[in-house]
Amino acid sequence: MTDVNRPVHRRYPQIRATSGYGDPRIRHTGPGPGAGAEQEPERSSKLSARLALALTVVIGQLWGLTVVVDEWMSGNTGTAWWGAGFLVLSFLVVLGLWVIDPKDR
Numbered sequence: 001m002t003d004v005n006r007p008v009h010r011r012y013p014q015i016r017a018t019s020g021y022g023d024p025r026i027r028h029t030g031p032g033p034g035a036g037a038e039q040e041p042e043r044s045s046k047l048s049a050r051l052a053l054a055l056t057v058v059i060g061q062l063w064g065l066t067v068v069v070d071e072w073m074s075g076n077t078g079t080a081w082w083g084a085g086f087l088v089l090s091f092l093v094v095l096g097l098w099v100i101d102p103k104d105r
Contacts (some may be wrong), residue, residue: 050097056100057090 069082 054094057094061087061090
């Protein structure tokens, strides 16, 4: 029967007590200085603006869908078709935002 409570160095002899410090197998210890900082602030602001516009359009689409379904259920099919056109147009706006700059994907 294996004793799982024995010391770690007996179970895993390849792990040293230094936890990687000075271990020749470890070459890169992680990201360097400045990791996580924005390297291109102009790109970040452009993407944030595009995201805000897209989220606004999506919220408008959800509102429009509610109105269209309500009108359709009330029997006002003419208004429902105009609302459906609004939904298609707003989808095309978001699609256009996505196509504008392919390198940002």
